[in-house]
Amino acid sequence: MAGNRIRCIAFDLDCTMIDFMSMKKATARAAARAMIKAGLKVKEKELYRRIFETYDEKGIEYQKTFAHVLWKLKKWKDLNEFERIQQAGISAYLQTKFKTLRAYPEVLSVLRRLSKKYRLAVVTDAPRNKAWQRLWLTGLWHFFPLVITYDDTKKFKPHPSPFKLLLKKTGLKPSEILFVGDNLERDVEGAKRMGMKTAWARYGVGIRSRRVREIKTHNILKNFKNLNRY
Ligand SMILES: [Mg+2]
Incomplete structure (x- = not known):
């Protein structure tokens, strides 16, 4: 016709x-590990869960995921520590994204x-x-x-x-x-x-x-x- x-x-x-989801899972794992290495006292599994909880709540394209997770956890003593942990997470996220997308x-x-x-x-x-x-x-x-x-x-x-x-x-x-x-x-x-x-x-x-x-x-x-x- x-x-x-x-x-x-x-x-x-x-x-x-x-x-997209394989990338999101790999980046969340890498970010959780890096944030713990930077001094965050939370179990890796718990942190991973909270990252995905934020995606569910704010949308998978949310640009302030790690700040949001850290803010809710309250496990940092001042803003310099907050920023150190956040940048560890963001850097690991970006490095892993470019490798796994x-x-x-x-x-x-x-x-x-x-x-x-x-x-x-x-x-x-x-x-x-x-x-x-x-x-x-x-x-x-x-x-x-x-x-x-x-x-x-x-x-x-x-x-x-x-x-x-x-x-x-x-x-x-x-x-x-x-x-x-x-x-x-x-x-x-x-x-x-x-x-x-x-x-x-x-x-x-x-x-x-x-x-x-x-x-x-x-x-x-x-x-x-x-x-x-x-
Ligand atoms: Mg789609």
């Missing part, structure tokens, strides 16, 4: 192409193949600077002439704005776009509401938050390689 052929594949970034296996080879057949785009809720840092560190940047970040619309998916911007920039009809993402509400339902075709990156979702409802209607990806069917 004319106008129904897929011409563009648009991807969410974190937990769809980038193994990776795309999922097969992402580069699958994108290489898809880029010959389709226009490729990114639509992410990450801020512009973080999105480009991640695209650069993982080597994915050169596949994406079109990258839409939170800063372009100031709206998070599933708000229609980022999806509308994708339609405007590509000049395509919704039915000509396949949207791939790990978040059922934000990515899959958001894109579906706009009339796009969708694929759910189930591999990117933590086991605990994995919802099984409605998935029969979705195109489910067990891994990134499943996109080779396109």
